[in-house]
Amino acid sequence: MQTGNDTIAALATPPGIGAISVIRVSGEESILFVDRIFKGKIKLTECNSHTIHYGKIFDTKNNLIDDVLVSVFINPNSYTGENSIEISTHGSSLIVEKILAALIECGIRLAEPGEFTKRAFLNGRLDLTQAEAVADVINSRTEASLRGARNQLDGLLSQKVEWMREMLINTSSLIELELDFAEEDIHFLSGNQILLNIESIKNEIDELLNSYSFGRVIKDGVNVALVGKTNVGKSSLLNYLLKEARAIVSEVPGTTRDIIREDLNIDGILFKLFDTAGIRTTDDIIEKEGVIRSREAVKNADIVLFMNDAVKGFSSELYDELAEITSEDRIIKVFNKIDVRKIEHSDADVKISAKTGEGMELLFQKLKEKATGSQNYTEKTAIITNLRHYNALKSARDFLTNSENALKEKLSGEFIALDLHNAETALSEIIGKVTSEDILNNIFAKFCIGK
Numbered sequence: 001m002q003t004g005n006d007t008i009a010a011l012a013t014p015p016g017i018g019a020i021s022v023i024r025v026s027g028e029e030s031i032l033f034v035d036r037i038f039k040g041k042i043k044l045t046e047c048n049s050h051t052i053h054y055g056k057i058f059d060t061k062n063n064l065i066d067d068v069l070v071s072v073f074i075n076p077n078s079y080t081g082e083n084s085i086e087i088s089t090h091g092s093s094l095i096v097e098k099i100l101a102a103l104i105e106c107g108i109r110l111a112e113p114g115e116f117t118k119r120a121f122l123n124g125r126l127d128l129t130q131a132e133a134v135a136d137v138i139n140s141r142t143e144a145s146l147r148g149a150r151n152q153l154d155g156l157l158s159q160k161v162e163w164m165r166e167m168l169i170n171t172s173s174l175i176e177l178e179l180d181f182a183e184e185d186i187h188f189l190s191g192n193q194i195l196l197n198i199e200s201i202k203n204e205i206d207e208l209l210n211s212y213s214f215g216r217v218i219k220d221g222v223n224v225a226l227v228g229k230t231n232v233g234k235s236s237l238l239n240y241l242l243k244e245a246r247a248i249v250s251e252v253p254g255t256t257r258d259i260i261r262e263d264l265n266i267d268g269i270l271f272k273l274f275d276t277a278g279i280r281t282t283d284d285i286i287e288k289e290g291v292i293r294s295r296e297a298v299k300n301a302d303i304v305l306f307m308n309d310a311v312k313g314f315s316s317e318l319y320d321e322l323a324e325i326t327s328e329d330r331i332i333k334v335f336n337k338i339d340v341r342k343i344e345h346s347d348a349d350v351k352i353s354a355k356t357g358e359g360m361e362l363l364f365q366k367l368k369e370k371a372t373g374s375q376n377y378t379e380k381t382a383i384i385t386n387l388r389h390y391n392a393l394k395s396a397r398d399f400l401t402n403s404e405n406a407l408k409e410k411l412s413g414e415f416i417a418l419d420l421h422n423a424e425t426a427l428s429e430i431i432g433k434v435t436s437e438d439i440l441n442n443i444f445a446k447f448c449i450g451k
C-alpha cells in the first residue's frame with residue numbers, strides 16, 4: 001500500500017443507484033484540487049473548516065457533471081487528520097465515475113482499501129485497536145457485536161493496554177535505577193513489590209484472554225448444528241426457530257439431504273444454524289452423502305443440538321459417535337416431541353416440542369450459556385475479539401512469566417528489565433505503538449474502499 005501525503009479519493013457510499021453518493025477526498029492538496037472543478041459562490045480554498053457549500057462540478061473540459069454539496073475539513077480536524085473534502089452528488093454511478101475521472105485528471109489518485117483509516121492511524125487520530133474497530137463497527141450484524149466494536153472504538157481496550165504498559169514502564173525504570181546504584185546497594189522497589197506488580201498485570205491480561213472466546217462469539221456468531229437420527233424433528237425445530245417453513249418436513253425418514261443454513265438472532269447473539277440430514281445407515285447414495293455432510297457439520301460446530309425423539313428415547317450409540325467427533329461440552333441433548341409423550345428422560349438437557357413451542361425458553365437459555373460461557377460481561381467490559389490482540393497478549397504474558405522466574409531465581413535485574421521491556425513491546429503492538437508495515441497492510445487491506 002502506498003503512503004505519503006499525496007491526495008486520494010474514493011466513493012464512500014455503496015456503489016449503484018441511491019439518493020446521494022458521497023465521494024471522499026483527502027490529502028494536503030485536496031481542497032485545492034477539488035476547487036479546480038467546483039464552481040460555487042466562494043472558492044473552497046477560502047472556506048472555513050466544517051462548512052458545507054452548494055455548487056456545480058465540471059469536468060476538466062468544462063462540461064457540467066452535477067450539482068453537489070461539498071463539505072470542507074481543514075487539518076487536523078478531519079477523520080484522516082489531513083485536509084479533506086466530501087462531495088455529495090446525486091446517487092448515480094455514472095456521475096460518481098465522471099467526478100472521480102475529473103479528480104484523477106487534476107492529479108488525485110484512487111484510494112486503496114482502508115487508506116483513509118490508515119492515514120487516520122498514521123496521523124494519530126486513532127490507535128490501531130480503534131482503527132480495527134472501525135471495520136468491526138461497519139461489519140456488525142447484531143446488537144452485541146456492535147456494542148463490542150463500539151467499546152473498542154471508544155478506546156476501552158486501548159485504555160486497559162495503556163494502563164498495563166505504564167505499570168510495566170514504571171516497574172522496569174525503577175529496576176534500571178537500582179542497577180545504576182548497584183554498588184551502593186540501594187533498593188527502590190522490593191522484589192516482592194515487583195512480583196505483585198507483575199501479578200496484577202498478568203491478572204488483567206488473563207481477563208482479556210478469557211474474554212476472547214466470548215468476543216469471537218459476539219463478533220462472528222456461533223455455528224450450531226442440528227443433528228440426530230432421521231425423523232426426530234430437526235427440520236421442524238429449524239422452521240419453528242425461524243418462524244417460517246424453511247425446510248421440508250415430513251414423516252418420511254431421510255427428508256433432509258443437503259445442509260440448510262440460516263441465521264437466528266437470540267438477544268443480540270448471532271446463531272448460524274445448520275439443519276442436517278438425519279444420521280442412519282442407508283443405501284441411497286444421495287442420502288449417504290448427506291450423512292457424510294452431517295458429520296462434517298458436527299466437526300465445524302461450536303454447539304451441537306443433539307436431537308432425540310422423546311417417544312423413541314435416547315440414541316446413546318449415536319451420542320457416543322458424536323462425542324468422538326466433537327467435545328462433549330459442546331453438545332446439548334435435546335428431546336423433541338414432548339407434546340406426544342411426556343416422560344422423564346435423565347439424559348435430557350432440554351425437552352421441547354417443535355410443534356407447540358414448549359420448552360423453547362430453556363433451549364434459548366442453554367444456547368446462550370454455551371455460546372457465552374459463564375463469564376459475566378457488562379456493557380462496559382473491555383473484551384478482545386481479534387486474534388492479533390490475543391496473540392500479542394499471550395506473548396506479553398509469557399515474557400511476564402519469564403520475568404517472575406528470573407526474580408524468583410534472583411537473577412540480575414538486567415534480565416528482569418529485559419523481559420518486562422519485551423512484554424511492554426508486545427502490548428505496544430496491540431495499540432500500534434510498535435508495528436510493521438506488513439501488519440498495517442494486512443489490517444487495512446481487509447477494509448472496504450472509501451473507509
Ligand SMILES: Nc1nc2c(ncn2[C@@H]2O[C@H](COP(=O)(O)OP(=O)(O)OP(=O)(O)O)[C@@H](O)[C@H]2O)c(=O)[nH]1
Nearest residue numbers: 230231232233234235236250254255256278354355
Ligand atoms: N407431534 C410432534 N411431531 C413432530 C414434532 N417435531 C417434528 N414432528 C414430526 O416428525 C416428523 C419428522 O419431522 P422432521 O422435522 O422432518 O424431522 P427431521 O429430523 O428433519 O427428519 P430428517 O430430515 O428425515 O432427518 C414430521 O412428521 C413432523 O411433523 C413435535 O414436536 N411434535
Ligand SMILES: [Mg+2]
Nearest residue numbers: 234235255256
Ligand atoms: Mg430434516
